[in-house]
Amino acid sequence: MSEVEKRHVVTLEINGVRRNAEVEPRKLLVHLIREDFGLTGTHVGCDTSQCGACTVELDGQAIKSCTVLAVMADGASITTIEGVSPVASRLDAVQTAFHEHHALQCGFCTPGMVMSVRQLLRDHPDANEDDIRHGIAGNICRCTGYHNIVRAVESLVAKD
């Protein structure tokens, strides 16, 4: 079999569960997450790696899963929006802040936005407005105008 036809087995941990999949090299990580694992909270909003709707955590870092090949994530540990809350039926702190501050309208950008905010709060636990706007620069929201997202994040900083 030629290299092009060869399928690869990837093993990764997703939201704490170990999973295997057999993939073509060209399969994007976001498609593995959505189509093979059925976790459709991770969205696809563009073809140019700009919108951030596909943001997940790979080994603890926020990344755009549309710009990583599934084969490149072999051995990684991944958290998606479905895995952020320790209790699946409840919202986590970031999601709760978004809810309370009306930081979403259509909600399309929200899963990616929440994943970026988690990274932002790890990097800047005492983030100011500048840090917050800089931290969500890789996520496009077409509805909110960002103000309420910034307020939601500010509320999380103020709590500490």
Added chain:
Amino acid sequence: MIPSAFGYVRASSLANAIDLLRQDPEGTRLVAGGHTLIPTLKLRLASPALLVDIRGIADMRGISIDDKAIRIGALTTHAELLASQQLNDVFPIFRQTATRIADPQVRNRGTIGGSIANADPAADWPAVVIALNAELEIVGPTGSRRVPAKDFFVDIFTTVLEPAEVLAAIHLRRPTLGARFIYRKIRHPASGYAVVGVAVGLRMEDGLVAEMSIGVTGAASHAFSGDAATRFLMAKPLSHESIEEAAKLVSEATECLSDRYASAEYRASLVRTETKRALLSLAA
């Protein structure tokens, strides 16, 4: 969108990567952070037969610093360059530049080696490595060589890298005491890339310019070094007039790019203004 089909292998070493490149230089592409290549594959602007993932090559990772020199592995990500306190204690320009590249997610994956090897005319690191007088360590079938950064960039997306060569690392000498560096960038509001970026290094001694370097990106088909301006200012005091003249020399050094966003004339004017501002802030 979905890329056309390709094969995928992980290179086990630099020698292995070079060997794979040599077998089919046309059909093989290295992948590092993938943040230029994968978007290109998705848009089907490229359709290589084989991707060689180089992220596992230990020789190309990490930042090492000793009393004289610094080695930055080509696989170092923008985020790692931003976060390294040791590196930024010596050269704060790394954090200053990295924070202005793309967004946090892209910085977590994209590498400095990929940015330099790709030679996008609007990429940021090319200007900075030129201004730092970096030497680029290139490894290929016949061994390794070092090329000064200012001679590395040849044309749009074109460098001195031969088909089976890999950029392994970036080498820097520690700066002389008193040398300072700055990177100024005019960001394209949509893409985030540089419409124009100017990196300047300066050291004054007894009120005269003792060392200077300028790297420019975004303006022309490839990043370039403002040598004429450096020659002009050397051993002179910095005055408004001399700075003005040096900035003009940089802006006239090459033919500027023109596109829908910025005309050649506008880019030349940005180069002049940003060089002037960089020199003024370093002189202050």
